[in-house]
Amino acid sequence: GAVVSQHPSRVICKSGTSVKIECRSLDFQATTMFWYRQFPKQSLMLMATSNEGSKATYEQGVEKDKFLINHASLTLSTLTVTSAHPEDSSFYICSARADLETQYFGPGTRLLVL
Amino acid sequence: GNSVTQMEGPVTLSEEAFLTINCTYTATGYPSLFWYVQYPGEGLQLLLKATKADDKGSNKGFEATYRKETTSFHLEKGSVQVSDSAVYFCALSVPGANSKLTFGKGITLSVRP
Numbered sequence: 001g002a003v004v005s006q007h008p009s010r011v012i013c014k015s016g017t018s019v020k021i022e023c024r025s026l027d028f029q030a031t032t033m034f035w036y037r038q039f040p041k042q043s044l045m046l047m048a049t050s051n052e053g054s055k056a057t058y059e060q061g062v063e064k065d066k067f068l069i070n071h072a073s074l075t076l077s078t079l080t081v082t083s084a085h086p087e088d089s090s091f092y093i094c095s096a097r098a099d100l101e102t103q104y105f106g107p108g109t110r111l112l113v114l
Numbered sequence: 115g116n117s118v119t120q121m122e123g124p125v126t127l128s129e130e131a132f133l134t135i136n137c138t139y140t141a142t143g144y145p146s147l148f149w150y151v152q153y154p155g156e157g158l159q160l161l162l163k164a165t166k167a168d169d170k171g172s173n174k175g176f177e178a179t180y181r182k183e184t185t186s187f188h189l190e191k192g193s194v195q196v197s198d199s200a201v202y203f204c205a206l207s208v209p210g211a212n213s214k215l216t217f218g219k220g221i222t223l224s225v226r227p
Contacts, residue, residue, distance in 0.1 A: 004157075043219045046214060046215075102163065103160075107157040108155075108156065
């Protein structure tokens with residue numbers, strides 16, 4: 001299947017700092033990428049849909065000023081968690097849509113805010 | 115709205131046992147159905163999919179058949195291995211420009227030697 005990478009795989013930061021997570025589609029172009037958040041032993045919660053060259057669409061209850069998304073090219077989307085707090089600690093997963101039916105997922109980024 | 119319901123877990127099996135994980139769905143339109151697998155500490159991997167009624171998706175010994183009459187997409191494997199231990203998610207999407215995946219809660223499978 002297609003390959004999607006995320007960087008970093010793990011990050012620890014102090015409360016109040018900002019953290020940027022990159023999501024790249026390595027062998028295909030993706031006009032649409034998705035950002036999910038996963039709490040321990042729970043399913044994935046869709047945070048936002050990232051469209052290349054336009055503003056992201058956020059799900060209800062997700063603060064767009066806190067979770068900044070930039071989809072600057074057909075192979076790269078970034079999620080920046082601004083002024084991170086301990087409650088933002090989570091596993092963040094991106095996916096890239098390869099066609100109308102199929103998404104390929106990145107390996108995830110574990111964020112720990114101290 | 116769209117929703118996916120998975121059987122409650124966790125599931126623990128002995129190696130070479132038969133596996134069935136139930137999944138039912140409700141959807142508007144004609145959804146595509148998916149099974150994703152998540153190994154510990156990793157993201158999700160697409161295991162198999164089916165895009166229309168009566169299609170059978172298969173991969174790595176796993177199978178699931180799209181049953182429109184029962185709105186189900188149960189995952190089966192004839193003989194599980196320890197390496198199959200993971201979390202399994204059933205999901206659907208209604209194809210289109212704004213299609214999103216709707217996930218079930220996931221179920222943890224543990225296979226003991």
